Amino acid sequence: MKRTIFKNARLLDPASGLDAQGAMLVDGARIADIGPNVFVDAVQDDVHVVDCRGLCLAPGIVDMRVSTGEPGNEHMETLATAAQAAVAGGVTTFTCLPNTNPIVDDVAVLEFVERLGRDVGLVNIHSYAAATKGLQGKIMTELGLLHEAGAAGFTDGGKAIAHAGVMRRLLSYARLFDTMIVQHPELPELVGSGVMNEGETATRLGLPGIPAVAEVMMVERDLRLLELTGGRLHFSCLSTGDAIEAVRKAKARGLRVTADTAPPYFALTESEVVGYRTFAKLSPPLRTEDDRSAVIAGIADGTIDAIVSAHTPGDRDQKRLPFGQADFGGVGLETLLSVSLELVHNGDVPMLTVLKALTDTPAELLKFPAGRLRKGHLADFILFDPDRAVRIDRDELRGKSRNTPFDERPVQGRVEKTYRAGNLVFDIETAPVPERRRFPDA
Amino acid sequence: MTSSQPSAPSDAPALRLQHLLGIEGLSRPDIEALLDLSDRYVDLNRRADKKMSSLRGRTIINLFFEDSTRTRTSFELAGKRLGADVLNMSVGTSSVKKGETLIDTAVTLNAMHPDVLTIRHADSGAVHLLAQKVNCGVINAGDGSHEHPTQALLDALTIRRRKGEITGLTVAICGDVAHSRVARSNIHLLSIMGARVRIVAPPTLIPAGLERLGVEIHHDMRTGLADCDIVMMLRLQNERMQASYIPSIREYYKLFGLDHDKLSVAKPDALVMHPGPMNRGVEIDSDVADDIERSLIREQVEMGVAVRMACLEVLAQSQLEPWAKNQ
Numbered sequence: 001m002k003r004t005i006f007k008n009a010r011l012l013d014p015a016s017g018l019d020a021q022g023a024m025l026v027d028g029a030r031i032a033d034i035g036p037n038v039f040v041d042a043v044q045d046d047v048h049v050v051d052c053r054g055l056c057l058a059p060g061i062v063d064m065r066v067s068t069g070e071p072g073n074e075h076m077e078t079l080a081t082a083a084q085a086a087v088a089g090g091v092t093t094f095t096c097l098p099n100t101n102p103i104v105d106d107v108a109v110l111e112f113v114e115r116l117g118r119d120v121g122l123v124n125i126h127s128y129a130a131a132t133k134g135l136q137g138k139i140m141t142e143l144g145l146l147h148e149a150g151a152a153g154f155t156d157g158g159k160a161i162a163h164a165g166v167m168r169r170l171l172s173y174a175r176l177f178d179t180m181i182v183q184h185p186e187l188p189e190l191v192g193s194g195v196m197n198e199g200e201t202a203t204r205l206g207l208p209g210i211p212a213v214a215e216v217m218m219v220e221r222d223l224r225l226l227e228l229t230g231g232r233l234h235f236s237c238l239s240t241g242d243a244i245e246a247v248r249k250a251k252a253r254g255l256r257v258t259a260d261t262a263p264p265y266f267a268l269t270e271s272e273v274v275g276y277r278t279f280a281k282l283s284p285p286l287r288t289e290d291d292r293s294a295v296i297a298g299i300a301d302g303t304i305d306a307i308v309s310a311h312t313p314g315d316r317d318q319k320r321l322p323f324g325q326a327d328f329g330g331v332g333l334e335t336l337l338s339v340s341l342e343l344v345h346n347g348d349v350p351m352l353t354v355l356k357a358l359t360d361t362p363a364e365l366l367k368f369p370a371g372r373l374r375k376g377h378l379a380d381f382i383l384f385d386p387d388r389a390v391r392i393d394r395d396e397l398r399g400k401s402r403n404t405p406f407d408e409r410p411v412q413g414r415v416e417k418t419y420r421a422g423n424l425v426f427d428i429e430t431a432p433v434p435e436r437r438r439f440p441d442a
Numbered sequence: 443m444t445s446s447q448p449s450a451p452s453d454a455p456a457l458r459l460q461h462l463l464g465i466e467g468l469s470r471p472d473i474e475a476l477l478d479l480s481d482r483y484v485d486l487n488r489r490a491d492k493k494m495s496s497l498r499g500r501t502i503i504n505l506f507f508e509d510s511t512r513t514r515t516s517f518e519l520a521g522k523r524l525g526a527d528v529l530n531m532s533v534g535t536s537s538v539k540k541g542e543t544l545i546d547t548a549v550t551l552n553a554m555h556p557d558v559l560t561i562r563h564a565d566s567g568a569v570h571l572l573a574q575k576v577n578c579g580v581i582n583a584g585d586g587s588h589e590h591p592t593q594a595l596l597d598a599l600t601i602r603r604r605k606g607e608i609t610g611l612t613v614a615i616c617g618d619v620a621h622s623r624v625a626r627s628n629i630h631l632l633s634i635m636g637a638r639v640r641i642v643a644p645p646t647l648i649p650a651g652l653e654r655l656g657v658e659i660h661h662d663m664r665t666g667l668a669d670c671d672i673v674m675m676l677r678l679q680n681e682r683m684q685a686s687y688i689p690s691i692r693e694y695y696k697l698f699g700l701d702h703d704k705l706s707v708a709k710p711d712a713l714v715m716h717p718g719p720m721n722r723g724v725e726i727d728s729d730v731a732d733d734i735e736r737s738l739i740r741e742q743v744e745m746g747v748a749v750r751m752a753c754l755e756v757l758a759q760s761q762l763e764p765w766a767k768n769q
Contacts, residue, residue: 200651204466206566206588206626209650276567320545322565324586 002048003027004422009052009383011035013059013373014356024057026379029421034373052383055416059359060092060380061337062371064260065236065308067157067329069400070116072101077313077400082333083122085399087426089334090415091309092380093124093363093370098135099157105130105141107149114150122425124370124380126152131170131181137162140170147177152366153234155182158283158312158328160218162188167222171231180232180258180365185218185243186210186284195324197270197285205273207323210285212240219243223250226257234365235259237310239284241294248303258365259303260357262310263332263339264405266295272405278319278326280405282310299357300349306362307354309336313401330405334397339406341386341413351386379422388414398434458760461573461580462753464589465630473598473634476752480599483748487523497526500557500758504530505547506583507563512718512743513583513592517560520750526557526758544568545575552576557758561585566623579757587621593717594627596749598635600742601672604713609636614666614708615657616642616698617676617725620649620687624717625676629655642666644698646687663697663704670708675700675716678725691724701727705736713738 007023011034022036025047063086069076077085079096086094096113098104104113110129117125129151133139143154154174161167161183170181191210196202198209219235223246226233238244238261250257264282269289272280280286298304312329319326340358343349363371370380394407418426457475465473486492502521506514514530521528533547544563551559558579561569566586573580584590601608613632619625619641632639639657641648653659660666667673678694688694705712714730714737722728731737 198650200654203649203651204626204655206586206623208587211650276570320571322544322563322568322571322586324565324567 004048006050009057014352015360015372026422031379055383059371061090061358062362063091063094063309064362066094066311067097079120081400083120085333086123087418088398090337090382092420095126095152097157098130107145110149128153128155131156153180160184160186168225172229175231180234182234185215187214187218190214196273197287201270215240216242219246232256239265239287241291244298258305260306260308261304267339276323283328296348307357309333314403335406338411338413383417384415386413463582465591465594465627479752480748483751492523495525497524500526502526502528502558503556505561506532516746517750548572589627590623593624594631596745599745612638612670613672614640614670615674618647620647622676667708673714675726
């Protein structure tokens with residue numbers, strides 16, 4: 001078997017708390033040894049040596065919230081183009097939402113999507129299954145059969161599971177399999193026709209608002225149901241201070257609740273929408289500066305367990321519209337690490353805490369054997385330069401859709417190399433520079 | 443022949459505007475310059491021969507994605523009186539893919555080299571979007587619940603001509619502020635001009651954070667109208683009842699409809715305005731609407747033509763500048 005030693009690296013393994021200069025030995029697809037004392041000077045002749053020149057070596061990112069357009073909307077993104085974007089962003093495992101066409105709400109579709117993911121090969125692709133048939137919020141899918149077929153968890157994607165009775169039974173029934181119900185918490189009746197955060201900015205722009213309480217109320221309701229049923233509940237993309245506080249208290253009471261957020265919610269605020277920038281139209285909407293601070297505090301103290309990309313590819317024609325008509329969502333796979341590292345550079349969250357939220361914790365929530373640098377584990381890892389200054393340029397994104405809310409943002413941190421099962425799947429030095437496709441202003 | 447025609451009131455307006463997308467962003471001198479110019483057009487509009495030649499050879503397209511009679515007619519007359527060629531386009535909004543045709547329509551029209559496009563659209567921000575896609579001047583003739591700048595200007599002109607100046611007046615804006623572009627433009631303009639603005643409406647029709655725009659908020663007509671100089675009524679749309687913003691027209695009229703009784707708490711010389719079209723017996727009582735002593739409603743329509751002439755003139759003249767083309 002081919003053996004490679006990665007020396008002169010800053011080893012970062014959030015699962016074990018390791019942050020030290022050292023080396024990692026990879027034997028074939030697996031990690032053979034890792035640590036500050038790995039013997040590198042007298043390596044045998046058959047060992048290939050990679051000098052990491054002080055770069056950070058961390059587990060590959062596990063992104064637990066990704067939408068692609070496959071199957072059904074391949075013109076926006078295929079699993080293969082999403083995988084290209086993923087490896088460029090240091091993501092080696094991602095989990096797709098079931099809101100495809102057809103919807104992943106039965107075993108046949110789930111197996112089909114899983115096979116498509118395996119065929120891509122570049123990264124580990126998993127899928128959630130729909131919690132309700134057709135994402136209609138009414139009839140429970142075959143949780144047991146789907147779980148057996150490999151569903152990572154159950155969710156209605158970008159739609160909230162709105163009916164309290166249905167949610168109660170889902171949480172209750174899912175206990176049979178110890179699987180997660182992933183909720184996008186937004187009370188539809190309060191969202192109404194809203195397109196951005198409710199408040200002064202929306203009022204000035206004449207746009208209908210989505211109040212923060214739409215999220216807070218759904219979180220509080222679901223926590224009550226969780227207390228009633230037991231089970232495992234995960235909230236996705238928390239964006240409001242009050243919802244985070246509710247989760248913090250629930251955790252203190254011992255409920256099995258977890259949560260994630262996405263970079264827009266700790267890096268941007270509703271002021272991005274000024275000028276009717278449809279690229280800043282996200283679900284949940286960008287909120288206020290106070291909420292942004294609360295999201296950061298939630299990541300720092302572990303109330304928010306995971307950071308996800310919430311990658312949502314968008315057709316350019318769906319963004320070149322008046323704000324109210326444009327689609328929600330932005331891509332995020334390629335910018336996930338760079339924007340998350342702002343938390344470290346700003347001194348808000350320690351490096352290992354940010355990396356844990358990107359790797360070990362999501363892997364543990366989804367029960368994937370990933371997100372760790374441990375002897376015997378698959379060698380899914382990245383080399384990144386945490387200080388490298390780059391400017392995000394949507395014309396240079398590698399995915400098929402380029403609707404990023406972070407266009408032109410200067411960030412610090414770049415993925416240099418991505419390895420999956422010991423194989424180099426992305427190298428910034430040799431990866432082809434994406435064709436500069438002009439994405440017209442909208 | 444040309445000597446018998448009335449001439450434009452000034453050789454060229456000093457104000458330069460590439461677009462008029464909203465009142466927010468205009469300065470007090472900008473607004474005063476537009477009002478001064480409009481004032482002179484009012485006099486010209488009252489003459490028998492109303493045709494001028496200052497925009498002769500210019501093309502103005504009225505692109506209305508939302509039904510309108512009075513605003514479109516007012517813009518059309520304004521353009522024609524200045525001697526421009528005016529084309530009206532009403533684009534149906536029924537098609538599901540209306541968004542796709544939006545930019546395409548504007549780009550197509552832009553290729554025909556109009557000098558000014560006046561655009562109305564049901565979506566907030568739609569006119570901003572189109573202004574980025576064309577290289578002629580764009581006037582916002584009303585976008586969603588965002589702004590309707592020429593309405594605020596014509597209201598200001600009406601007030602200024604009656605009251606002498608706007609600074610120091612107390613103006614009560616009453617009704618469905620949440621969905622009103624007229625209210626937003628008027629709040630901005632009146633605040634810039636130094637008036638005190640009160641909003642009177644049920645809490646359900648007041649958008650979040652409105653107080654941050656520097657207005658006083660009242661929920662009772664009697665306190666809201668007390669000692670005010672101007673009462674501006676807003677149109678209440680019928681669909682507000684279906685969405686439970688208010689329970690019924692009957693109740694709305696009782697609590698927020700303007701009649702002589704509620705008006706009696708305002709200053710004795712307080713004047714009443716309405717952007718039209720009015721719902722008599724809903725937000726305004728006919729006795730008030732038709733009271734020639736108090737109602738400025740017809741005058742507002744007259745001022746509308748003059749204000750739109752001034753805006754078209756300023757925009758058309760601004761397009762001459764090569765720098766403006768590169769904006």
